[in-house]
Amino acid sequence: MSVTAPEGTGRALGGPRRTLDAAVGFLRSIQHEHGWWQGDLETNVTMDAEDLLMREFLGIRTAAETAEAARWIRSQQRSDGTWATFAGGPGDLSTTVEAWVALRLAGDSPTEPHMRAAEKFCRAEGGIERSRVFTRIWLALFGLWSWDDLPNMPPELIFLPPWFPLNVYDWSCWARQTVVPLTIVATLRPVRPLPFDVDELRSGAGPEPLAAPWTWAGAFQRLDAGLHAYARHAVGPLRRLAMRRGAEWILARQEADGSWGGIQPPWVYSLIALHLLGYPLDHPAMRAGIEGFERFLVRRETPEGTTRMLEACQSPVWDTCLAVTALLDAGVPADDPDVLRASSWMLAEEVTGVRGDWAVRRPDLPVGGWAFEFDNDGYPDTDDTAEVVLALRRVDHPDRDRLRAAVDRGVAWTVGMQSRDGGWGAFDADNTRELVTKLPFCDFGAVIDPPSADVTAHVVEMLAHEGLADTEACARGVRWLRENQEPEGSWFGRWGANHVYGTGGVVPALVAAGVPVDDPAIRRAVTWLTRYQNPDGGWGEDIRSYADRSWIGRGESTASQTAWGLLALVAAGEARSAAAERAVRYLVDTQLPDGSWEEEPYTGTGFPGAFYIRYRLYRMTFPISALGRWCAEVGA
16 A cells, blocks of 8 residues: 655655655754764743843853843744743743743843733733742842742751652652752842842732641641741751752762753752852853853844754754664664664763662662763663664664673663562652652642653563563563553653653554554554544644643644654554554655654653653654654555
8 A cells, every 4th residue: 555645735755655765865964973863952931031040140141142042032922922831832921920031131121012911911820929939939039039938948858868758869850950959049048139120020919828737738838837947047057067968969960061960950050059159150060060051052043133042951862762763664774874873872872880860769770771961971761771772772783792782781771770660760760759749849840750651661662672571570561551541542641742642652562562453452542543633644732731631632733743643553553544544644745845844833741731842853753763664564
């Protein structure tokens, strides 16, 4: 069977095979000379607003970078005057507050129409009084909010042992790296006034009522009052020791590129905390941290001038392993020069000498695996490691022994990171204590890293293709996936949007692990995908599905999400189905003349409910894999 693009599409690329070949050509053309791929990673303008505020606080903000960042922030404002956390999403109060303050820093007058529109939205949404805690922390740094009206975060948390509730390792890696420096900042309570205020954004709303005292939230709210009282009479030597221990903890986790975890939140707060503790700007840690941001900046030329966007993180390892898998799925030879360059680069990125925070829960586990970014060796993750192994094991590399040894170490490390319930989280094992989510300052999205369907599926698929489907680790992973299937037949996708992503990952994993395609779990998944396929043949799921279940499976079709659905159908033995044919036709019809696809919706996720990502290469790697597997299955 073959599927051809209808006449008049303007693509002139023909059927699926020619579409696939054009896409492979485009992907090859954007490979870096050193072998890796990396797409821009777009989030929201809080990254840029907070970068300017950090530079203002440190006294290093320049007029040029302020103007460039302000242009980017203005370009992302929506017609209703708001800023959202993802393309096409609703206006977000905290994001809009931070963008407004950053533009005031850049010299925009509060009387300008775009500022008035933002102000109107903020006041209608409850004003800065209802913004998230982290937004009000930024305001407090400049005297625009009172430290007394923020949750207390005692630095003595650093002393709690890993077995004790609310120790720093109960948080996810991204949260603990943020919380530790914030305990220092919130204890020192600095104020460096700005030449303007934010009265325009105040609604006059009073504090929200306390939760019932018999709830965890209510109990912690009352505990917070006690911590505020303790802060006024803290034992001096103990507090100073806690701050010193916190600084040592922070310094020990700075990455080779100057970042902390390769992500923006702990990076900026760590710099501010060290600065407040007396580390000068020319201290090696401070200098490396400040200079490191340069590599995370994306500058573009526009008619209004240069814009400056700060990436919240970067995804070269993730992009590269997915790109290699895509090329191999498309039929590119396993010893192709582009494949070999990429595999050699990935081998060099293996984490070999750093025992990160994951070792707190797994102290006897040998080092191994891969991280997400260029230099965040302190935080390898099971998701990247699984996908890197799935790619490398198929490569005909000239140094087979080196490749095999790296793969074996990655598999062993990942198996050792399995949680007690049989699933896998991304960065830590058994990071499931929900008690920390009830703390008053934990309103910024996910703060723990429990097992998820998408990560567990990738690990199960890796184990199955490594010939380990019969092992206890794989069997427990399969059992976890079966137990966590949604009643309608989908799976929740923690790191991608959302049930389409989860289902697109789990079905191929279960089939690879030996689950028959006629198994009820597979058939329910196929039924769910067919039910939610859009009339145009594609799949799309709006980011709002994380918070509003009515959006599950619903949204504008995208190339990446359509590929996820097609990957599941092919694995389930449905390659020749009408649903699969319609999905293929969607990908053929929507390909651009240069062989790429475009998609504006965000389909990646950082923290469900708060922080979302547009991976610029998802539009390429997943469609190539899906079309490649479909063509191989049907002989196209």
